[in-house]
Structures are given as C-alpha cells and as structure tokens.
Amino acid sequence: MTCPSCGHENPATNRFCGGCGTALARVCPSCAHANAPDHRFCGACGVSLVARPEEKAEVRKVVTIVFADLIGSTALHERLDPESVSRLMDRYHRAVRAPVEAHGGTVVQLLGDGVMCAFGVPHVAEDDAIRAVRAAVAVQDAFREFAREERDIAGNVGLRVAVNTGEVVVSDEYAAGIGDPLNVAARLQQEARDGDVLIGESTQRLVRELVTLEPRGVFALKGRAETVAAYRVVSLDRPAGVAATPFVGREAELRRVLAVCDAAVATRRARLAVILGSPGLGKSRLMAEVARRLGDGATVLTAHCEAAGGATFAPIARALRAHLRIEEGAGGDAVRAAVAAALPRDDATVLGNDAELQGNEAAAPRDAADRSRIADGIAALLAGTPASPEETFFVIRRLLAALAAAQPVVLAIDDLHWAEPLLLDLAEHLIQWSTEVPLLVLAAARPELRETRSSLATPGDLVADVVTLAGLDAGAATRLAANVIGAAELPAAVAGRVLATSEAIRSSSASWCACSSPTARSSARATGGPPASS
DSSP states (O other): OBOTTTOOBOOTTOSBOTTTOOBSSEEOTTTOOEEOTTOSBOTTTOOBOSOOOOOOOEEEEEEEEEEEEEETHHHHHHHSOHHHHHHHHHHHHHHHHHHHHHTTOEEEEEETTEEEEEESSSSOOTTHHHHHHHHHHHHHHHHHHHHHHTHHHHOSOEEEEEEEEEEEEEESSOTTOBSHHHHHHHHHHHHSOTTOEEEEHHHHHHHTTTSEEEEEEEEOOTTOSSOEEEEEEEESSOOTTOOOOOOOSOHHHHHHHHHHHHHHHHHTOOEEEEEEOOTTSSHHHHHHHHHHHHGGGSEEEEEEOOTTOOSTTHHHHHHHHHHHTOOTTOOHHHHHHHHHHHSOOOOHHHHOOHHHHHTOTTSOOOSHHHHHHHHHHHHHHHTTOOOOHHHHHHHHHHHHHHHHTTSOEEEEEEOGGGSOHHHHHHHHHHHHHOOSOOEEEEEEEOTTHHHHOGGGSSBTTTBSEEEEOOOOOHHHHHHHHHHHHTOSSOOHHHHHHHHHHHHHHHHHHHHHHHHHSHHHHHHHHHHTSOOOOO
C-alpha cells in the first residue's frame, strides 16, 4: 500500500506508514472495518469516520454568587515590590477562601484583587442563598482580622462584598456558569461601601425572613438596561417584628408536640419529639409555631443543620452564640463572661444537699471550678476548637441544665437529617443523661433520618413522639395560599391549581409514609422487592 503522504510503499498488513507514520487506513469505530484514508464514512456500516468535536456538558442551574473586591489594591502595587504584593495577596485570598468553604461554597475564580465564589456548584442545595449571605458576612469579619494583622504592610485597605442569585449555565469551562447573575454580582459590589455586604433582590427574596436587611436603593448598573434593587445586610439575626404567615392546618400536630413539652415540664425529664416530612411540608413552620406558642414561658434555642455540612457542633454553637448574644469574633474572655453570666449562682433551693446533687442535673454549678469548666468548654466550642466529644457533651448538657433551672428549655434542631453523626449522638446523650431537667429536644428532619439514625425517628425509649407530616387538606391549602398573597380568597383558576398541587403532595406523602415505614421496609427485605404502598 502506497502512503498518500510520503509515497512510501508499505506491506498490505501495515496500518501506519513505515516511512512517516501516517495512518494508512481509517478503522471504523463502530464495526472495525478498515477504510481508505480518504473515506469520510465507513464502507461497511455507514458510520462517520470524521472525528466530531466533543460536546460540552452544560447544565442550567440556580446558583448564588459571592463577589468580593479589595479596595486600595492599586496603591499596594505602587508602594510594594512585586514579591511583597504577591505574598500579601495570597494571605488575602486565604482569608476570603476559608469562610466561603466553611459555609459550603466554592472559590471559582481569583481575579487579582477580586474573588468570585459560588454556592450551588457543583451541587445545588435549597439553603444556598442563606449560606452565601452568612459566608459573605464571615468574609468581612475575616478580612477585618487580616487587615488588622497586616496593617503595617497593607496600610488602609478595605473590602466590598456583593451577593446575587439567579439562573446560569454551568459547564466544565465555566464552573460558576454564564449568565446575568454573575454580572449583577460584580457590578453590585461596586456600589457597596467598605465593610458592607450588599445583596440583590433575588437573594433578598430568599433570605429576608432569616436575616436583618435594609434597603440601599435602586441602582443603574453599568452595562445593564434594567435597574437593580440592593439591600445591605445589617445582621444575621432574624428581623424583629416580621409577620409570619398565619398558622394553618397543623393544629393536631401542634398539640402533639406541645403535649411532649408539657410532659417534660411536668416530670422534669428531658423528652424528644421529632417532626418528619418531605421538603416543603412545613416542618420549620411547625417548629416556629411551637416556639411562638410557648412565648416567654420557655427558653428556646434554635439550631439549624446545613446541607453543606461543616463543623460537627457548628449548629449548636450558632444557637448558643445567638442566645448568649455573643458576637462573631468575640475573644475567649468575652465568651466566658457571657457564659458565666448565664449560669445561675449557688442557691440552697436549687442545689440541695450533696446526695440530691448526684441525681439533680438541674442543680447550678456548685463551685468556681465547675463554672469555669463549663465556660471554658463553651468558649472552645464557639471558637471552633471543641474539646473531646465526651467533654463537649458534658458542658452542653450542663449549660442547658443550668438554663433550665430558671425556666423550661427547648432545643430545636432543624434539618437533623443533615447532622453529623456526633451531633446525632449528642441528641441521644441529652435525652439519656439529662435528669431532673425540663428540657424538650425538638427535631425536624426528612424521611431519610429513619435510615441514618432509626433510634431518633422511631417512638420508643428515646423518642416520645414522631409527628409525620402529610400535605395539607384542600381547605387548609387554599387558606394558606390566600394568606400568603394577602387575599380573602383565591381566584377560581388559582384555587384549582393549588388544590391539584395539594392533592399530588398528599398522595406523594402518603406513598412515602407507607414505603418508609419500618413494616414496609421489613416486608420488602423479606420478599426481596420494593416496599408496597397502601
């Protein structure tokens, strides 16, 4: 066979030219038939022999972008030599990266003095927006510490941060995606002041009931025809006086949870109530209503587990920090002082005699050493460097018991299905070891908790009651929808869609309840098939 490239004569068995290495025949990728080098299609099966460009894997998804920009970087480059600037910028990038990754985000691009991060990449989670906002605030905190430490070198530098949510197209080439939300985030940070976190309107709609915001105005951003409303993050505390959607259709479930709380108070024993349900059925709303009904008659600490995971005890640390009113970044001494102030002083009516103390978990810490142990343990927990699990369990249990000496305590843990195993162990520990304590541990979780920790999702020794939520009935669903839009009643067309959706949810929930029940799973294992729904 003559090589079409160099004219070299090759044996008929050669697939490549012995003179220049050129392929002498095109082998069909489908049937392996040898074709002439100039053939574009296989002579045996018709498959194209021309290499096709690799198709890009593109996915449309909703992401939340965090864009941080360093103020004063131009002056740094002017004053410092390149090596010094490089080292300083590396430390700046690390200061931004750490809180973003701690909240489950991804740093997708370093743009010199700018850092672009994404939440929802590679996996979308329902709490991406709120985690992004919390990360943005943490970035500002970390930057202030960085600026303080590097003041002699960096001088007066600042940081602007913006957060925006929207739909983008993500590919291997563009990890954060392509779309208008990225442009808005980049432009929005230019409108922020030093130390501010600004968020766009789409993000504001997702987090407005979770953090305190203030309007910053409507901006005409460079390159965009439409204006953008911006909001400044005032604090990560829930806004005061926000009117909640009226509680509809869950009175029976509410009575069951409150009954467990009443039993905990009456018997002075820790009790666990668990609310199970698929996403969107109102688990968090039911927990909030429990807290509202209890009012000032109980101390309510609310912890929230995040889909991105994070430090094992972070949800409890955040709950304690909020209750004790300890600011992020507060030093160990300030934390210890806040904990010590929350611990009741020795009192004969509380302490009793030594024999009683052995079985009285609600007794106040007896001496300075005991109080110091609790304060040190909680300070370490809030600093992100908790002691051993056994010691951490002890100080959390004793702090809750001390709070319960004044009035009943409710520890509400939302999205428990996302908790780390040690946090699940802590929940069990509190129920098993909290004696003479009016404590309600109230957990909300998705059905998968039955698989990850069945002891916390099955009524029995640990769990006083499991309240399983189904979809609202037709009447409750339409009342809820009307309340949300502020109408006395729904238009007929809208009511029809709400009823159809409600019925679909009820059917899906009923099917799941049957499939996920212990009896159904046992039956499935026995028959070797899927659990049957009823």
